[in-house]
Amino acid sequence: MKHFLKLGDVSAQEMQDIFELADQLKYEKKHGIAHPRLAGKTLGMIFQKSSTRTRVSFEAGMYQLGGSALHLSSRDLQIGRGEPVQDTARVLSRYLDGIMIRTFAQKEVEDLAEYGSIPVINGLTDYAHPCQAMADFMTIREHKGALAGLKLAFVGDGNNMANSLIVGGVKVGMKVSIACPEGYEPEVADWAKANGDFTIVRDPAEAADGADAVYTDVWASMGQEGEAEKRMQAFRNYQVNEENMRFAKPDAMVLHCLPAHRGEEITEETFEKHAGEIFDQAENRLHVQKAILVKLMA
Secondary structure (H helix, E strand, O other), X not given: OOOEOOHHHOOHHHHHHHHHHHHHHHHHHHOOOOOOOOOOOEEEXXXXXXXXXXXXXXXXXXXXXXXXXXXXXXXXXXXHHOOOHHHHHHHHHHHOOEEEEXXXXXXXXXXXXXXXXXXXXXXXXXXXXXXXXXXXXXXXXXXXXXXXXXXXXXXXXXXXXXXXXXXXXXXXXXXXXXXXXXXXXXXXXXXXXXXXXXXXXXXXXXXXOOOOEEEEOOOOOOOOHHHHHHHHHHOOOOOEOXXXXXXXXXXXXXXXXXOOOEOOOEXXXXXXXXXXXHXXXXXXXXXXXXXXXXXXXX
């Protein structure tokens, strides 16, 4: 594994190896055991989309691993003024040991990896959110003991989050179902149908039926603000709430990648009932990303 660009590039065994290392690093942090595995290493963090969890978890993670992280907004870089991404990749490769980028186009991430000579990590694109998905699977694994054979239901937009959860879920042997309105299907649907147990339905209750984990995300992601009213109408029936959770298993988890718009994609009641799981999920961004950093940069 040279880069971490999307879960389609990562094997099931590589995912398992990351989970096991993340578990170890989480244990060491909890017990105050230092793990400076990236001492002297520097990660450049390029942000063309703002972030809370991505920035803090990567920056804190590099510090805990003994390295350092540089926050680079598009305003700080010539890439924001038209410098070709391939030139930025070549320059940053001379200074840094790794790059994490949070941006819009997946091609920009792929180009950084192609033209640079250091590891590149996708912190989010419009197509994929692989680090978040890995934290999600780590959380389900912690709570349920395993992933294979479980059912994961996603309710809402077939967005970057859905793409990564579907691909990752299929690879680890989960049954995956998504409930979304017509016209909002995930890009990876055909691949998932050909490679695993995957279904698309229109009814959230049908998706949640027998689920071990039910997942949702905001109806309008960053960059889609102009579609907010249209999406509010399209997704008004695609909410994770107590009515739909009745169809899931009695011990089903509820997950959300945050930030949550309570009262839209999830009710206040359901969010608070499952807040422990949701914030375990947020915490695990730190641990799983540290594992990815070590795998790529140590």
